[in-house]
Amino acid sequence: MSDPALGLTMLALIVIVIMMGFPTAFTLMGLGMVFGYIALYDPSHPWLDNRVFDLMVERTYGAMNNDTLISIPLFVLMGYVMERGALVDKMFYSIQLAFRRVPASLAVATLIVCTFWGIASGLVGAVVVLMGVIAFNPMLKAGYDVKLASGVITAGGTLGILIPPSVMIIVYAAVAGQSVVKLYASAMFPGFFLSFLYLVYIIGWALINPKIAPPLPPEQQKVPVSEWVRKFAQAYSRNMMVGLLLAAVMPGKAFAIENDGRRLSYAVIWKNLLAALFPVILSAVTLWGIWWYVVIHQQADTQATAGMVIRQQQASPATASPADQDKPQELGSAESDASSDQPQEAEGVEQVGTPEFLKQGAAAPSESGPPQGFFTYFWLTVAATALLLLWYYWKLEAESFELLKLLISSVMPLGILTIVVLAVILFGITTATESAAIGSAGAFILALQAGTFSWERMKQSVFLTAKTTAMVCWLFIGSALFSGVFAILGGQQLVETWVLSLNMTPIQFMILSQAIIFVLGWPLEWTEIIVIFVPIFLPLLKHFQIDPILWGTLVFVNLQAAFLSPPVAMSAFYLKGVAPKHVTLNQIFAGMMPYMIIVIICMVFMYIWPGMTLWLPNYLYGGG
Amino acid sequence: MNIQKFLLTADHISTWAGKAVAWLIILLMTTVCVEVFKRYILNMPTAWIFDATNMMYGTLFMMCGAYTLAQDAHVRGDFLYGSMKPRTQATLDLILYILFFLPGVIALIKAGIDYAGDSWRIQEHSNVTSNGPAVYPFKTVIPIAGVLVLIQGVAEIVRCIVCLKTGEWPERLKDAEEIDVVEQQLAGSTYVDEESRKRAIESVHEIDDAAHARGLGDRAVEEVGRHPKGEGK
Numbered sequence: 001m002s003d004p005a006l007g008l009t010m011l012a013l014i015v016i017v018i019m020m021g022f023p024t025a026f027t028l029m030g031l032g033m034v035f036g037y038i039a040l041y042d043p044s045h046p047w048l049d050n051r052v053f054d055l056m057v058e059r060t061y062g063a064m065n066n067d068t069l070i071s072i073p074l075f076v077l078m079g080y081v082m083e084r085g086a087l088v089d090k091m092f093y094s095i096q097l098a099f100r101r102v103p104a105s106l107a108v109a110t111l112i113v114c115t116f117w118g119i120a121s122g123l124v125g126a127v128v129v130l131m132g133v134i135a136f137n138p139m140l141k142a143g144y145d146v147k148l149a150s151g152v153i154t155a156g157g158t159l160g161i162l163i164p165p166s167v168m169i170i171v172y173a174a175v176a177g178q179s180v181v182k183l184y185a186s187a188m189f190p191g192f193f194l195s196f197l198y199l200v201y202i203i204g205w206a207l208i209n210p211k212i213a214p215p216l217p218p219e220q221q222k223v224p225v226s227e228w229v230r231k232f233a234q235a236y237s238r239n240m241m242v243g244l245l246l247a248a249v250m251p252g253k254a255f256a257i258e259n260d261g262r263r264l265s266y267a268v269i270w271k272n273l274l275a276a277l278f279p280v281i282l283s284a285v286t287l288w289g290i291w292w293y294v295v296i297h298q299q300a301d302t303q304a305t306a307g308m309v310i311r312q313q314q315a316s317p318a319t320a321s322p323a324d325q326d327k328p329q330e331l332g333s334a335e336s337d338a339s340s341d342q343p344q345e346a347e348g349v350e351q352v353g354t355p356e357f358l359k360q361g362a363a364a365p366s367e368s369g370p371p372q373g374f375f376t377y378f379w380l381t382v383a384a385t386a387l388l389l390l391w392y393y394w395k396l397e398a399e400s401f402e403l404l405k406l407l408i409s410s411v412m413p414l415g416i417l418t419i420v421v422l423a424v425i426l427f428g429i430t431t432a433t434e435s436a437a438i439g440s441a442g443a444f445i446l447a448l449q450a451g452t453f454s455w456e457r458m459k460q461s462v463f464l465t466a467k468t469t470a471m472v473c474w475l476f477i478g479s480a481l482f483s484g485v486f487a488i489l490g491g492q493q494l495v496e497t498w499v500l501s502l503n504m505t506p507i508q509f510m511i512l513s514q515a516i517i518f519v520l521g522w523p524l525e526w527t528e529i530i531v532i533f534v535p536i537f538l539p540l541l542k543h544f545q546i547d548p549i550l551w552g553t554l555v556f557v558n559l560q561a562a563f564l565s566p567p568v569a570m571s572a573f574y575l576k577g578v579a580p581k582h583v584t585l586n587q588i589f590a591g592m593m594p595y596m597i598i599v600i601i602c603m604v605f606m607y608i609w610p611g612m613t614l615w616l617p618n619y620l621y622g623g624g
Numbered sequence: 625m626n627i628q629k630f631l632l633t634a635d636h637i638s639t640w641a642g643k644a645v646a647w648l649i650i651l652l653m654t655t656v657c658v659e660v661f662k663r664y665i666l667n668m669p670t671a672w673i674f675d676a677t678n679m680m681y682g683t684l685f686m687m688c689g690a691y692t693l694a695q696d697a698h699v700r701g702d703f704l705y706g707s708m709k710p711r712t713q714a715t716l717d718l719i720l721y722i723l724f725f726l727p728g729v730i731a732l733i734k735a736g737i738d739y740a741g742d743s744w745r746i747q748e749h750s751n752v753t754s755n756g757p758a759v760y761p762f763k764t765v766i767p768i769a770g771v772l773v774l775i776q777g778v779a780e781i782v783r784c785i786v787c788l789k790t791g792e793w794p795e796r797l798k799d800a801e802e803i804d805v806v807e808q809q810l811a812g813s814t815y816v817d818e819e820s821r822k823r824a825i826e827s828v829h830e831i832d833d834a835a836h837a838r839g840l841g842d843r844a845v846e847e848v849g850r851h852p853k854g855e856g857k
């Protein structure tokens with residue numbers, strides 16, 4: 001048998017053996033070993049002296065030293081801890097109350113919780129089962145259409161594997177040799193765009209046909225207001241903000257109010273005032289963060305990166321604010337996403353040029369100061385936010401105040417942690433590994449603070465992390481050996497020449513490759529697809545001049561569609577397991593169909609308008 | 625039963641080693657956090673941190689390979705597998721263990737011993753930074769992890785044979801599972817009614833099994849003893 005023929009046999013065998021259900025990591029290892037031994041057999045050497053052994057151990061050591069994969073255990077740990085720390089049903093309850101006036105409020109709340117949960121973890125099964133218990137029955141009781149209710153849970157549940165920080169993206173980055181950070185940035189918009197499309201679909205459908213999602217009865221729409229808040233509002237003002245401010249100055253009347261047998265104290269008043277001010281604080285911090293990143297941080301960055309390439313200062317309308325000159329650079333080599341071992345060096349470099357000299361002229365948008373019109377838009381946003389806040393506080397009565405407190409206690413911790421982790425990665429302030437470590441430490445702190453964590457749960461998270469990491473990384477070892485042998489046998493070459501001989505246009509190739517991955521997504525899990533089959537396509541992307549980042553993001557979205565396609569979608573079976581008896585699998589599948597079509601529409605959008613995927617990575621890290 | 629004792633002993637060895645090493649993740653997290661603080665706030669980066677974190681991560685996942693195998697948590701294409709009878713599963717597994725698993729893992733051990741041996745001989749140090757930490761203990765992890773996986777693999781082969789004889793999969797050690805989170809979340813819930821909560825907690829493992837078999841293996845739900853994926857019981 002010729003070598004390429006051996007290679008193709010190997011490829012055919014791997015598909016068959018995977019379908020037979022043997023652990024994939026060892027299938028890959030064994031197949032790679034056997035075929036590699038035959039391929040590299042040299043009769044002049046003793047039989048134990050075969051180069052395939054070197055290949056094997058080098059690939060293993062490569063996986064052990066892979067500085068992309070190292071962030072997997074940390075992100076996985078973060079997910080497991082968050083899952084155990086955050087209380088989903090409280091979150092669902094408060095979000096549902098917040099959206100009580102929106103059509104199909106329960107479905108909207110389900111989708112939002114799923115999106116949040118998706119940020120925290122990537123487990124499809126657990127989300128679907130949980131939401132099936134927490135949200136599905138209430139929706140059915142409220143008279144929601146079965147298809148609407150089941151669709152939103154299954155579709156929302158699969159979002160988790162797409163929305164960063166997702167393990168799938170790290171594995172793809174390791175396989176494709178791309179930067180994790182860039183891939184995260186590129187998956188950001190499609191991920192949220194997809195959940196936005198879902199949202200539009202749900203609300204749109206409910207508006208057109210209100211019968212499918214009747215509003216909750218009024219008594220369930222009421223926000224429970226505690227006794228002291230009611231008395232407090234009577235004593236001071238109907239508006240809680242005014243009331244709390246007054247109470248902070250003249251607390252006499254407040255001290256007369258009893259709460260659980262104890263009189264109100266200063267501490268309680270201040271705590272509640274702080275809670276009431278939370279929206280202001282949040283908007284201020286967000287806006288300041290944007291300002292800091294665009295105006296201050298980038299100037300500092302420019303100094304750091306442009307030190308080597310000193311260019312003439314160009315006249316440009318977008319000049320930097322004076323702030324950057326007296327603001328010394330605090331963050332060593334902020335931009336580098338490789339693990340920079342020598343920050344000292346970067347700092348040395350940045351002192352070479354004078355700030356004025358280096359301010360302008362670098363090629364990437366992220367290095368050329370605030371984009372044109374930034375200041376106009378920024379101040380417009382500030383004004384709009386201020387108006388919104390003013391309007392909000394104008395109407396802040398006892399009920400909305402209680403709702404705000406509910407939201408703060410249930411959603412805020414998880415929300416803040418995820419935003420911080422994502423922002424820190426995306427803005428290139430630390431590397432993905434470092435953000436993951438901070439994120440998991442943060443998850444521990446939040447879980448402890450929420451009082452939901454115990455030694456038992458910590459042990460569980462640690463052991464589950466170990467198992468998941470071992471599963472992914474052993475698979476990676478297996479596939480590294482397999483693809484090495486596949487290339488040595490010339491299988492890869494054969495596939496490439498064959499595909500090129502088909503004379504496809506890039507768009508044809510794009511559709512073909514995505515279609516193959518879509519079909520593979522039916523029986524297989526994402527791990528196997530990304531680790532075994534994606535590497536076969538990767539070298540071909542260059543021939544067709546397709547950006548591996550765009551292609552990869554399309555794959556991530558594509559797998560969403562694959563995991564939602566009947567009759568193989570696992571999430572449907574999870575939901576069926578917890579659903580009441582009268583709900584049939586066919587109803588669930590019928591409910592999933594529209595979402596599958598939405599995913600495909602999303603992919604078409606992404607293809608026609610690659611800017612949606614590529615704008616953010618290009619803006620943050622410079623040219624593609 | 626002696627065979628059962630052997631199986632559980634093998635499981636214990638793998639599980640113990642895996643769980644002991646699993647705590648490296650906490651160490652890894654702490655190390656990176658401290659390093660972030662030192663580098664970005666104090667401006668005092670540590671040179672050997674890159675090697676140290678890599679070693680922790682590498683040791684972590686290599687040593688947990690056997691543990692993962694003992695819990696049957698390595699990903700498998702369980703689309704068809706999940707709907708087969710235990711005997712068919714065992715036959716397939718037995719053949720494939722001998723055909724693919726043994727050559728692959730034995731080769732890993734052999735190559736690992738040579739590789740680590742070379743490294744010990746020259747007392748290799750990392751060259752990522754000058755004066756880097758010693759690499760030979762880290763490379764020794766490869767053959768050790770290989771041997772652990774091999775022992776567990778032999779136990780799995782014995783499991784297949786037992787299953788062929790009795791028609792039922794022998795038991796595994798109990799351990800934390802991903803789907804357990806449902807139980808924990810529901811136990812702490814305040815807005816879910818008692819009855820549906822209880823029902824969900826009781827049936828969650830069966831639901832997990834059935835979902836992996838995609839409804840093909842209806843018997844899968846009734847039968848205790850075979851667990852397609854990630855289900856160490």
